[in-house]
Amino acid sequence: MTNPQWTEVDQYFTDTIAPADEALTAALADSAAAGLPEIAVAPNQGKLLQLLARTQGARSILEIGTLGGYSTIWLARALPEDGRLITLEYDPAHADVARANIARAGLDKTVEVRTGAALDTLPQLETEGAGPFDLVFIDADKVNNPHYVTWALKLSRPGTLIIVDNVVRGGGVATPHPDDPAITGTREMFDLVAREPRLDATALQTVGAKGYDGLLLARVVG
Numbered sequence: 001m002t003n004p005q006w007t008e009v010d011q012y013f014t015d016t017i018a019p020a021d022e023a024l025t026a027a028l029a030d031s032a033a034a035g036l037p038e039i040a041v042a043p044n045q046g047k048l049l050q051l052l053a054r055t056q057g058a059r060s061i062l063e064i065g066t067l068g069g070y071s072t073i074w075l076a077r078a079l080p081e082d083g084r085l086i087t088l089e090y091d092p093a094h095a096d097v098a099r100a101n102i103a104r105a106g107l108d109k110t111v112e113v114r115t116g117a118a119l120d121t122l123p124q125l126e127t128e129g130a131g132p133f134d135l136v137f138i139d140a141d142k143v144n145n146p147h148y149v150t151w152a153l154k155l156s157r158p159g160t161l162i163i164v165d166n167v168v169r170g171g172g173v174a175t176p177h178p179d180d181p182a183i184t185g186t187r188e189m190f191d192l193v194a195r196e197p198r199l200d201a202t203a204l205q206t207v208g209a210k211g212y213d214g215l216l217l218a219r220v221v222g
């Protein structure tokens with residue numbers, strides 16, 4: 001679902017208070033040129049992620065779902081010089097584009113792109129003692145969202161902020177859709193968050209250049 005007015009207003013917000021710079025613009029251009037799907041967050045959403053990371057005082061960030069590294073760059077710029085961001089990407093071609101985009105943004109010392117299915121790379125992070133992360137951004141295959149939130153909790157501390165993108169599914173999230181694994185996974189994630197006493201959460205619907213969607217925000221409280 002899209003609407004020209006939503007796009008126009010997003011453009012206005014982006015132009016006035018969340019302008020892209022050369023590295024961000026080039027990251028999107030090179031991602032498109034490499035044939036990656038145009039499903040990165042919108043610029044004003046990237047800025048929201050950055051503001052949340054800064055508000056959080058994040059020193060360590062975990063991202064699940066890198067694509068071309070666009071949201072990665074917004075998030076990594078919130079980190080202090082000695083901060084770190086690990087981002088997990090299944091598709092090696094996406095990871096290669098992301099690494100180049102991240103290096104051009106001057107963030108290759110801060111960001112590590114790990115290739116592989118996140119359900120394989122997340123246990124490795126635990127084994128390495130890579131956590132706890134101050135912020136986790138989940139934006140990969142939606143069917144695995146319940147597993148990703150469970151892993152985010154394992155790799156968190158009280159105070160960690162967990163953000164899950166694309167939770168509205170065109171409005172489908174409100175009712176069961178047994179034939180749609182992304183909706184089913186998202187609803188299972190909401191059930192998990194609802195019964196998890198260590199999470200305090202809300203979710204918001206959004207409209208904009210990326211259409212009708214939304215995100216879940218959860219704070220680890222214990």
Ligand SMILES: C[S@@+](CC[C@H](N)C(=O)[O-])C[C@H]1O[C@@H](n2cnc3c(N)ncnc32)[C@H](O)[C@@H]1O
Pocket residue numbers: 039040041064065066067068069070071072088089090091094116117118119139140141
């Ligand atoms: C919506 S895109 C990420 C967009 C990115 N966060 C941004 O806003 O710039 C989702 C990405 O998750 C990746 N992905 C899908 N399944 C995955 C899995 N099982 N493990 C890790 N990454 C996966 C896809 O290849 C794709 O690049």
